[in-house]
Amino acid sequence: MTQTSWDPRRLTAVAVELPEGVTPPGTRGRILRAALRLFAEYGFHGASIRDIAREVGINSATLYAHYPAKEHVLAELIRLGHEELRRRMVEAAGAAGDDPAEQLAALVRAQVLVHTDYPLLALVANHELHALSPESAAPALALREEARQLLLAVLERGATAGAFDVADVPLTGIAIGSLGMRVANWFGPDQPYTREQVADAFVGFALRLVGSPLPRG
Amino acid sequence: MTQTSWDPRRLTAVAVELPEGVTPPGTRGRILRAALRLFAEYGFHGASIRDIAREVGINSATLYAHYPAKEHVLAELIRLGHEELRRRMVEAAGAAGDDPAEQLAALVRAQVLVHTDYPLLALVANHELHALSPESAAPALALREEARQLLLAVLERGATAGAFDVADVPLTGIAIGSLGMRVANWFGPDQPYTREQVADAFVGFALRLVGSPLPRG
DNA sequence: CTTTTCCAACCGATCGATCGGTAGCCACCA
DNA sequence: TGGTGGCTACCGATCGATCGGTTGGAAAAG
Numbered sequence: 356m357t358q359t360s361w362d363p364r365r366l367t368a369v370a371v372e373l374p375e376g377v378t379p380p381g382t383r384g385r386i387l388r389a390a391l392r393l394f395a396e397y398g399f400h401g402a403s404i405r406d407i408a409r410e411v412g413i414n415s416a417t418l419y420a421h422y423p424a425k426e427h428v429l430a431e432l433i434r435l436g437h438e439e440l441r442r443r444m445v446e447a448a449g450a451a452g453d454d455p456a457e458q459l460a461a462l463v464r465a466q467v468l469v470h471t472d473y474p475l476l477a478l479v480a481n482h483e484l485h486a487l488s489p490e491s492a493a494p495a496l497a498l499r500e501e502a503r504q505l506l507l508a509v510l511e512r513g514a515t516a517g518a519f520d521v522a523d524v525p526l527t528g529i530a531i532g533s534l535g536m537r538v539a540n541w542f543g544p545d546q547p548y549t550r551e552q553v554a555d556a557f558v559g560f561a562l563r564l565v566g567s568p569l570p571r572g
Numbered sequence: 573m574t575q576t577s578w579d580p581r582r583l584t585a586v587a588v589e590l591p592e593g594v595t596p597p598g599t600r601g602r603i604l605r606a607a608l609r610l611f612a613e614y615g616f617h618g619a620s621i622r623d624i625a626r627e628v629g630i631n632s633a634t635l636y637a638h639y640p641a642k643e644h645v646l647a648e649l650i651r652l653g654h655e656e657l658r659r660r661m662v663e664a665a666g667a668a669g670d671d672p673a674e675q676l677a678a679l680v681r682a683q684v685l686v687h688t689d690y691p692l693l694a695l696v697a698n699h700e701l702h703a704l705s706p707e708s709a710a711p712a713l714a715l716r717e718e719a720r721q722l723l724l725a726v727l728e729r730g731a732t733a734g735a736f737d738v739a740d741v742p743l744t745g746i747a748i749g750s751l752g753m754r755v756a757n758w759f760g761p762d763q764p765y766t767r768e769q770v771a772d773a774f775v776g777f778a779l780r781l782v783g784s785p786l787p788r789g
Numbered sequence: 790c791t792t793t794t795c796c797a798a799c800c801g802a803t804c805g806a807t808c809g810g811t812a813g814c815c816a817c818c819a
Numbered sequence: 820t821g822g823t824g825g826c827t828a829c830c831g832a833t834c835g836a837t838c839g840g841t842t843g844g845a846a847a848a849g
Contacts, residue, residue: 382824400617401703404809413825416810420824425809482699485613523773526765530777533754534747541746548743556740560747563780599798621835630799633837637798642835 369474369543374439383421385411387435390428395475399429399486429483430491436480437498440469444502448509455513456567459531462506463561464554466535470542471550477539506531513565520566531561586691586760591656600638602628604652607645612692616646616703646700647708653697654715657686661719665726672730673784676748679723680778681771683752687759688767694756723748730782737783748778 371392378384389410393402404425408415422428447465451458470477484492507528513519521527534557542553588609595601606627610619621642625632639645664682668675687694701709724745730736738744751774759770 396702398615398617398702400615403807405807414827416812416827417825419810485615486618522776526770526773527777529754529758530751530774533750537746537750537753553743556743557747559739560744560781563783564777566780620833622833631801632835633801634799636836 371475372473373476374435374473377435377438382411382413382417386418386421386428387432391432391475391479394429394432394479394483399425399483426487426491429479430487430495432476433480433484433487433492433495436473436476437495437502439473439476440466440480441498441502443469444505448505455509455516455518456562456565458509459506459513459519459561459565459567460558462509463531463535463558466502466532467538467554467557468550470535470538471553474539474542477536481536481539503528503532510565513567518567527564530564534560588692589690590693591652591690594652594655599628599630599634603635603638603645604649608649608692608696611646611649611696611700616642616700643704643708646696647704647712649693650697650701650704650709650712651715653690653693654712654719656690656693657683657697658715658719660686661722665722672726672733672735673779673782675726676723676730676736676778676782676784677775679726680748680752680775683719683723683749684755684771684774685767687752687755688770691756691759694753698753698756720745720749727782730784735784744781747781751777 371388373384373387373391378387386407389407390402393406393410396402397406404418405415407428408418418425418428422431443465444462447461448458451461480495484495487495507524510519510521510524510528510531514521514524538553538557542548542550548556588605590601590604590608595604603624606624607619610623610627613619614623621635622632624645625635635642635645639648660682661679664678665675668678697712701712704712724741727736727738727741727745727748731738731741755770755774759765759767765773
């Protein structure tokens with residue numbers, strides 16, 4: 356309840372986490388983690404390969420035994436971030452029932468939890484995308500669009516069925532997406548909320564935004 | 573309704589605007605505009621002083637006749653962005669009546685319009701803050717906190733008066749602030765909304781988030 | 790009024806430092 | 820043995836900033 360805005364000095368207090376099972380083991384994975392922390396704090400261009408190597412404890416030339424170029428490290432992180440988002444949202448959509456409100460809640464919860472669980476990955480995936488070439492960025496953009504379409508489809512369905520009172524589906528989708536995205540900028544261990552509390556609250560916000568009669572969480 | 577997510581390739585389609593009356597005239601101002609465009613597209617570290625100088629049409633050494641260091645150019649942009657936000661929000665708060673809902677609407681409208689009017693400035697001010705030293709960043713952070721407190725005070729007042737149905741004021745404040753902030757990432761001339769339409773819609777969203785009985789805009 | 794001085798803005802050249810990446814070599818392990 | 824991961828040394832390019840010099844306009848001096 357004190358400082359909840361973006362403050363890069365907090366970065367060292369946020370765990371450098373990557374999704375399990377999809378992160379490469381050994382040095383390759385350690386490079387990703389080091390890059391994640393440095394890219395999140397200083398940006399792609401502000402973090403040098405020497406910085407990354409030093410943090411991993413290897414020589415900078417060794418990076419090239421694992422990744423063909425600096426850009427590939429970033430592209431990998433961005434891919435991981437977007438795949439985790441898409442995976443969780445597809446999973447949530449599949450597990451939810453037919454009720455549009457329930458589907459929306461499931462999607463929003465999934466989105467928010469990706470951002471609480473992997474805040475640095477979300478920050479890098481969202482803020483450093485511009486450093487990639489169009490070809491490198493395309494896969495991630497496609498995944499992002501897929502996640503977005505999941506949300507829009509539910510909003511459309513809910514509005515058509517009369518469960519949602521929505522004047523403009525795309526704009527409402529943007530608003531709901533914005534809520535989840537910004538979580539990565541402020542959520543952390545020094546905040547007085549657990550991840551579940553944040554997800555509950557944000558599901559409540561989303562339901563309010565669509566005018567669903569469900570009460571706040 | 574097509575592409576509404578962050579896409580750096582769209583940057584050249586967004587006008588490079590700085591607030592009137594506070595932007596220095598002549599070369600100094602042209603440097604700020606050039607830096608604004610380049611920092612927004614490539615980030616502070618991704619844009620060199622040679623890039624900036626080239627865009628202005630001067631020699632890179634000349635930049636140092638106007639600004640003592642590269643960081644100062646960024647600091648100036650970030651200061652301008654935060655001052656405009658604070659100015660507009662203070663003005664909106666002063667002009668609004670006593671009704672908490674009316675005050676909230678005024679604040680949200682002001683915030684959203686800063687982001688529609690100066691999207692690049694908002695992007696740089698929000699995303700490149702990390703490139704500043706703590707001393708350089710402090711003034712902007714203070715202004716940001718001031719704007720935030722304006723919003724929280726209204727939420728608190730509305731909740732206390734029973735006009736708002738809010739479970740958690742700081743969290744609701746974050747959510748409302750998030751909505752406005754992200755506008756700079758997607759709003760532009762290729763979107764099918766005017767700035768007023770966006771502001772109206774977002775005021776409606778904010779009122780819903782606080783459970784105010786006012787209908788959607 | 791004319792001349793001189795001053796100063797801000799500007800220049801090309803250059804600085805030391807750092808950048809991402811390469812080449813060649815070595816050690817280890819299956 | 821061959822492949823992988825690691826190293827030192829090095830490359831050309833670029834970085835932010837400095838240097839010494841020039842220019843033009845304004846102000847001061849005579």
